[in-house]
Amino acid sequence: MSTPRPTTVSIEEYLGRNRYEVDEEHAHITIAEHPDPIEFAELVRVCPAALYKVDEAGEPTFDYAGCLECGTCRIVAGGRAVATWAYPRPTMGVEYRYG
């Protein structure tokens, strides 16, 4: 797999424009304790919200709070990185105002 090019996007700023009802008590997607690095690298490339990241120490990080609920990580997941996938609990998650 190719090495990702450095990114210049301030994705948090874009996600900040969205409306969310964040479920602080429950993560609707969870990742494996020791995610497979290759599979995780694929998730980094396909998640449109950049929720899958590799930090400076090379550790995988994931945050469900900015999820766009597209399902791409569910399609890519081969069982060694994403542990569980569900839609957010009732009335929770993203609320598109334009769509």
Place this chain on the structure above:
Amino acid sequence: MADFDAIVVGSGCAGPAAAYELAKAGKSVLVIERGTTSGAKNVSGGRLYLHALRALFPDDAGSAPLERRIVRERVSLLSADSATTLDVTDELMRDERYESWSVLRARFDPWLAEQAEGAGAEYINGIAVEELLKDGDRVTGVRAGDDEITADVVLLCDGVNSLLVPQAVGAPRPRPDQVAVGVKHVVELPETVISDRAMCADGDGMAWLFVGDATHGRVGGGFLYTNRDTISVGIVATVSDLMESETPIYQLLEEFTRHPAVAPILEGGTVVEHSGHLVAEGGYDALPPLVGDGVLLAGESALMCVNAGYTVRGMDLALAAGQQAGRSAAAALDAGDTSAEGLAGYRAALEDSFVLRDLRTLRRFPHFMESTPRVFRDYPDLARDVMRELFLVDGTPMRPLAKAVPPIVKRTGYLNVAKDLVKGMRSL
């Protein structure tokens, strides 16, 4: 006895269309939508071809909250530093038969839901159906939160990332080569500025697709649709190819919006929403079974999407499939048989309609796109270099085109170009 004649899961395009037909036929129908309002979880490119909405609501389609009538079509081959663009305007685009409009789903879907409710459909919002109730192979209802609700027939209109389709008809989740991921910005600008930049009157608009540098040569493309006072701009990339890309999808979008051919249209605008959505790309051969015992699939949950490269359609297919699903379900309820056999008329009717006929006509196109990377990697630069021979003048003696152009085409290989042309034409 079941709680309802029919339960519709999902209130996008297909769901309300189905519920409207069922309610109109006098059936008790419940729509369950996980968004707190219809449209709150939905995203489209997007442009809607209006024929399907007119077929559903011959008198009321004109009152739907649409954005701009598309009267300018553009397709660009995009290099890093150039765009070679086909620009089409045609008065027939205003004709009722052909007209298409840009839409924003958070505005459009509530209107569609109102039509279903107005006809008598009941609604539950803000809760996802987690599981189907089954008796053997037969779907008998749904579980949503703590509630179990039964019906004689369940219509799955719950979108491309359906967790219920595998339970309903045993189809596995789509493979990464059968779906693309889309990421979109909605950019706010004054209405008159958008009209000026699209070279359209207020109320009229432009649809613009891009191939090449939009995805840095990966399978996919860019899109731009003008709405009333916003512009929808985004990238769609086939997931299996994107998984290996050196540029993540959100970075592709950022670079696309800064491309010299795109940036001036967005200049001074404010990004007001960042959205993501899967797009079904496998075509006819990727469709799951559309019918099971006590269950029908319509719209994106059945992976109904037509991609011809220069147009992408999903919403008109969903509206028409939803309408047909509602009618077929009502007929099956009347006949007292909602088994797979009793519902089989749905598939047969779709095979006769544009929904499955268009998917069948284009069934070879997904493979063509996937197996012809030159479309994304080579041809945009080829077009640019030919155009440079035409349009760049620096005072040095001109070369005759007959001498200048052949070496440019030869880079890719005459035979390759001819083969791709023939293959491309055949797949459309």
